[in-house]
Each structure stands twice: as C-alpha cells, then as structure tokens.
Amino acid sequence: MQAAFFHGVRDVRVREIADAEPRAGEVLLEVRAVGICGSDLHTYLLGNIGGVSSREPIVLGHEASGVILALGAEVPPHLRVGQRVAIDPATPCLQCEFCQHGQQHLCLNLKFMGYFPQHGAMQERMTHPARSVVPVPDSISDVGAAMLEPLGVALHAARLGAVQHGEDVLVTGCGTIGLLCVRLARLAGARHIFATDRYAWRLDMAANFGADYCLNIDRVDPVEEVLRLTNKRGVDVAFEAAWVTPTANQCALAARNGGRVIIVGIPAEDEFTLKASVVRRKELTIIYSRRMNHTYEAAIALAERGLIDLDALGKHQMPLARVAEAFKAAADYHNGVVRAMVMPQMKG
Numbered sequence: 001m002q003a004a005f006f007h008g009v010r011d012v013r014v015r016e017i018a019d020a021e022p023r024a025g026e027v028l029l030e031v032r033a034v035g036i037c038g039s040d041l042h043t044y045l046l047g048n049i050g051g052v053s054s055r056e057p058i059v060l061g062h063e064a065s066g067v068i069l070a071l072g073a074e075v076p077p078h079l080r081v082g083q084r085v086a087i088d089p090a091t092p093c094l095q096c097e098f099c100q101h102g103q104q105h106l107c108l109n110l111k112f113m114g115y116f117p118q119h120g121a122m123q124e125r126m127t128h129p130a131r132s133v134v135p136v137p138d139s140i141s142d143v144g145a146a147m148l149e150p151l152g153v154a155l156h157a158a159r160l161g162a163v164q165h166g167e168d169v170l171v172t173g174c175g176t177i178g179l180l181c182v183r184l185a186r187l188a189g190a191r192h193i194f195a196t197d198r199y200a201w202r203l204d205m206a207a208n209f210g211a212d213y214c215l216n217i218d219r220v221d222p223v224e225e226v227l228r229l230t231n232k233r234g235v236d237v238a239f240e241a242a243w244v245t246p247t248a249n250q251c252a253l254a255a256r257n258g259g260r261v262i263i264v265g266i267p268a269e270d271e272f273t274l275k276a277s278v279v280r281r282k283e284l285t286i287i288y289s290r291r292m293n294h295t296y297e298a299a300i301a302l303a304e305r306g307l308i309d310l311d312a313l314g315k316h317q318m319p320l321a322r323v324a325e326a327f328k329a330a331a332d333y334h335n336g337v338v339r340a341m342v343m344p345q346m347k348g
C-alpha cells in the first residue's frame with residue numbers, strides 16, 4: 001500500500017510500504033480523509049515543529065477519518081468492522097497525574113500520531129489504538145469526520161475563552177481553526193465578531209461562518225478598526241489563530257480592560273512577545289490553549305445538528321498520489337484552499 005513520507009523542507013514523497021496487522025487493542029483502518037493542518041505546514045516549511053524535528057522520514061497527518069477493516073484482540077464491543085470513525089490522534093497513558101485528573105491532553109506520556117516518532121494518517125491503511133477511534137454517524141461525511149479534530153481544537157480554545165452572551169469577540173487569522181473559533185463564538189451568542197486575515201476568500205468564509213466585520217489586514221489597521229467599531233472599548237475576548245506574531249499583540253491591543261486573550265496559533269519562531277505595558281495596564285488574562293480535551297462528543301453533536309459546516313472547510317481534495325501538490329497548495333495559500341484534504345482512497 002501507499003504512504004506519504006515527509007523527508008525534509010518542502011519534500012513529501014509517496015512510496016510503497018507493507019500493510020500493518022492490528023495488535024491487541026488496535027483496529028486496522030482504511031483511511032478516508034486527512035486534513036493538512038497548520039502544524040503540518042510548520043513541519044513542511046521549517047522541518048520542525050516547536051523545536052521537535054524528525055530524524056527519519058515520517059508519515060504526517062493527524063486530522064483523519066476512516067473505516068474499520070479489522071479488529072485486533074481485546075477491542076471494545078462498540079467497534080465493528082465497517083464502522084466509520086474519526087481518528088483521535090492522541091493516545092494518553094491514562095496513568096499519569098494529569099490523565100488521572102481529567103487533563104489527558106497534558107499527559108506526560110502522550111502518544112500523538114503524525115508527530116515524531118509516531119507515523120500519521122497520510123497512508124491508505126493504518127493501525128490505531130481502538131480507544132482512540134470515535135464512531136461517527138452517517139450524517140457526517142468523511143471530510144467532516146476528519147475535521148472533528150480541528151473543531152475539537154477550536155472547542156477547547158472556546159471553552160478557555162468562555163465567550164458570554166452579548167460579548168464582542170476578535171479572531172485573528174481565518175484558517176480552519178480561526179473560522180471554527182468564529183463559528184463557535186457565533187453559537188455562543190457573541191454580539192459583534194471581528195475576523196482578520198489577508199486573503200479575501202478566507203474573509204468571505206469568515207462571513208459565512210458568522211463574522212460581522214471581516215477586516216483585511218493589508219487594507220486596514222485591524223486594531224484601529226476594532227477600537228473604532230467598539231467605541232474605543234475593545235473586545236471582551238480575542239482569539240489568536242494565526243502564527244502568533246504580530247497577531248498576539250493585535251489581540252492584546254484590541255482587547256478591553258480586563259479582557260481575555262486566547263493563543264491558539266503556533267509561532268513559527270517558537271517564541272512570541274507581548275507589549276508588557278498593554279497587557280499590564282489592561283490587566284489582561286492571557287491563556288495558552290493546548291490541543292483539546294474531551295471534545296469529540298460535543299464536536300459530533302454540533303456537526304450532526306448542522307450547526308457547523310465542516311464540509312465547507314475541506315473542499316480542496318487530492319488523492320494520495322498528489323500529496324505534494326496538496327501541501328504546496330496549503331503552504332502557498334492557493335486561492336480558495338482552507339483545509340487541503342488528502343483522500344487516500346481517491347484515484348488519481
């Protein structure tokens with residue numbers, strides 16, 4: 001079967017590898033859809049993510065859906081062959097202090113697929129721990145099921161931001177996560193939602209997802225606009241969903257006194273700075289968001305009710321053989337590409 005390996009900066013290659021057998025506690029999956037995440041683009045463009053780099057070629061991809069082809073021993077009875085599932089990339093140990101206290105996303109022994117040294121989902125078939133696959137209803141498409149992972153990331157950030165009815169919200173960066181933050185703020189009853197980006201098609205999507213003011217950072221100063229439109233007060237909550245610099249400072253400058261800034265993006269330089277006087281004088285609460293915790297059920301519920309259009313995010317689909325093109329389209333912000341999807345069962 002075919003798998004796509006990341007070899008180095010802007011170098012992804014497809015090659016033939018042997019099929020794996022599911023071991024005890026694992027399922028064998030036919031992979032249906034895989035999203036190319038901003039964090040995959042960090043790896044693709046920089047060769048590392050947060051200072052962690054891969055010593056040998058690795059299969060990327062952690063936003064994925066599939067169908068169960070075979071069950072290993074000791075797989076729980078709610079899973080069966082033919083079941084469509086979302087693949088949770090994280091397998092926490094369930095033993096450490098943080099797992100035991102409900103913070104499995106902060107597990108000390110976390111295994112995470114598509115992140116060195118665990119191979120990811122950009123392959124035709126893969127084995128995965130049965131406890132990290134989540135059955136999805138037929139009303140959610142393969143692409144939608146793969147997008148439950150980024151929706152979980154946005155849900156986690158939204159919970160940290162705790163948007164209240166009638167509050168004003170800013171989201172900087174209208175990639176997949178930013179768009180989902182916009183949508184969740186709308187569903188949470190925000191009053192005005194401001195969204196910023198530099199690409200018109202992403203701002204159009206933000207409007208579709210519920211943003212009231214879509215600000216093109218190449219045309220206007222987003223901070224000035226937010227302050228003007230809120231009578232100099234600023235927003236209650238700002239979500240940073242770009243690559244952090246200089247958008248984190250825009251969030252701080254656009255936040256009201258006592259406001260909250262949630263950092264969801266990953267800075268390319270693995271560092272970011274905030275103007276101390278701004279944060280201090282406003283007594284801002286700055287919260288860093290790390291992936292997600294126990295969000296699949298809520299994500300499935302929102303998708304099933306039709307409250308979030310996950311399919312709209314993944315319209316750009318490529319077969320596995322053209323994975324290099326998919327990475328290029330995502331990395332170079334090709335027109336209209338929100339989440340570039342790799343579809344391992346698609347012929348091409």
Ligand SMILES: [Zn+2]
Pocket residue numbers: 037038039062063150
């Ligand atoms: Zn991701």
Ligand SMILES: [Zn+2]
Pocket residue numbers: 092093094095096097098099100104106107108109110
């Ligand atoms: Zn743990």
